[in-house]
Amino acid sequence: MNILPESARVRxxxxxxxxxxxxxxILIIEDQRLPAISLTLLLPAGGATDPPGQAGTASLVAGLLNKGSRRRDADSLAVAIDDMGASYSARTGRDSLVVSxxxxxxxxxxxxALLGEITLEPAFPADEFHLLRQRRLHALTRAMDQAATVADWTFSHGLYGEHPYGPPLSGTAASMTNLAETAPEAWHRRLFVPAGSCLAIAGAVPAEQALKAAADIFDSWQGTSPPPVSHPDPVxxxxxxxxxxxxxxxxxxxxWGHLGISRRDPRHDAAELVNDVLGGxxxxxxxxxxxxxxxxxxxGIHSGFSARLHAGPFQISTFTPTASVGEVLRDIDDLVGAFREGGPTAMELDDARRRLVGGYPLQFETATQVAGQLLEMELYGLPEDTLExxxxxxxAVDLGQAADLAHDLLHPESALAVVVGDLSAMGSAPADWGTTETVDMGLLFSARTGSC
Known part of the structure; x- marks a missing residue:
């Protein structure tokens, strides 16, 4: 029986x-240990909400928020941040946009006050839009020289197709080129709304002061959430x-991989445990x-479930000399197949438990880390006792449950494999892989596959 020492237990x-x-x-995590504060605004709308044919819009919105408000231009905002020695970031995920x-x-x-100005009063200046869009286009062109990036994008598109999880978060050359100047403002007006959003204030500020300030700045924020759009998981x-x-x-x-599970799936944590044995x-x-x-x-080779609001991918990532591709694919097939049928050994499972349970407290060392954990709970609507x-x-996951989970969640019979390399030196793909298709890298950016 595994007994967790009280000193190692996360409360x-x-x-x-x-x-x-x-x-x-509003989430307030008061921590007076250091004279520091972090503010994080999470919006439950990310790349998956980009309109059809406009992949990268949410990412562009994140990049433009600090490029000018109704009161100040980009340089003035940058000076205001620098004068306080503060740090600023805005990033987009599949299911969220986060400003810190x-x-x-x-x-x-x-x-x-500055966070409110940046997020609630963005001006989306035309010159900043065109400049950032041009930079994104250059970055996309450079990304095509990175085999790992090409592999990730090809895998995502191959797995999800026209589903919103298919495109790169940064968009494609086609979607960026065709994006209207008004698109970021339209996205912000439609999706940047308070309902479902969450502001985390973490650090050395009294809770009452933090709550009053949040109300003063954000209580005037208005907007109604648009009706949810249904996106069935790909077959x-x-x-x-x-x-x-x-x-x-x-x-x-x-x-190498296939569809996995959503973050709300009650098997999520046990799936991480089982994957730790296989490739995590x-x-x-x-x-x-x-x-x-x-x-x-x-x-190096790694596997993982990327759990999202909808079913994320289960993906194995690696690289190898071109001549070894066939052998590596066969080995992955054999290892995943054997693991699916037999699950982990008792020793493997026990070692994985120790790694996950023992390392868990390290995710709560700072108030900002705690805020991140709480924000994930808010985003995915997880039960109140999720963390503790x-x-x-x-x-509690025993050997039989782990074996059942490996069998239920691993599907080599429907796996998608992507290989990016010198095909002339690779030889033939394994004979039992079924359909084999050669993809033209240039077409990844065409209008037809603009959602890649």
Whole structure:
């Protein structure tokens, strides 16, 4: 029986949770250990909400928020941030857009006012739009020289097709080129609303002061959430392999996987545990032990479930000398197939439990880390005891349950493989892979496959 020492147990993080009348959730994590504060505004709308043919819009919105407000231009906003020695970031995920400001707690009132100005009053200047769009187009062109990026994008498009999880978050050359100047403002007006959004204030500011300031700045924020758009998960396809030719490349990038689970799936944490044995646990994982340590076919191989609002991918990523592609694909097939049928051993499962349970407290060392954990709960609507019960849930997974989960969640019969490398040096794909298709890298950016 696995017993967790009290000293290693993660308790429910101390925090205060309030709601403004407009639907905005406020999380306050007071921590007086350091004179610092972080503000994080999470919006439950990310790349998956980009309109059809406009992949990259949400990412462009994130990039433009600090490029001018109704009161100040981009340079003035940058000076305001620099004068406080603060840090600013805005990033887009598949399911969310997150804006963060961090600085000294003595500057809290100025920081939260600045966050409100940047997020609620963006001007989306035309010159900044065109400049950022041009930079994105250059970045997309450069990305095509990165085999790993091409492999990831090809895998995502091959797995999801026209589903919103298919396009790169940054968009494609086609979607960026055709994007109207008014698109970011339209996206912001439609989706940047308080209902469902969450503001986390973490650090050395009294809770009452933090709540009052949040209400003063954000209570006037209005807007109604648009009706949710249904996006059924793609129907699993038969086994197939997509090949992307990169002449003279000595290495080949390989992606292997299929649809996984959503973050709300009650099996999520146990799935992480099982995957830790297969390919998530570093050098001790089966994939690393066989394909790297025993055979020397790669320097690294990793697997993981990317859990999202809807079913994310289960993906194995690696690279190998081009001539070894067929052998690596066969080894992945064999290892995943054997693991699906037999599950982990008792020793493997026990080691994985120790890694996950023992490392869990490290995710709560700072108030900002606690805020991140709480924001994930808000985004995905997870149960209130999600954080403090995690270790017990991991320890409760027995050998039979782990084996059942491996069988239920791994599907080599419908796997998609992607190989990016010199096809002339690769030889033939394994005979049992079914459909084999060669993909033209240039077409990844065409109007027809603009959602890649």
């Amino acid at each position: 429910r993080p101390a925090h205060r949770r309030e709601h403004l009348d407009n639907g905005l959730t 400001l961090a600085g000294l707690s003595e500057d809290f009132m100025d920081l939260i 699993p396809a038969a086994r197939r392999i997509l090949l992307v030719d990169r002449p003279d490349s000595p290495q080949a990038q390989i992606r 646990g570093g050098f001790s994982s089966r994939l690393m032990q066989t394909i790297r340590s025993e055979k020397g076919l790669t320097y 019960s995690y270790q017990d849930r991991i320890l």
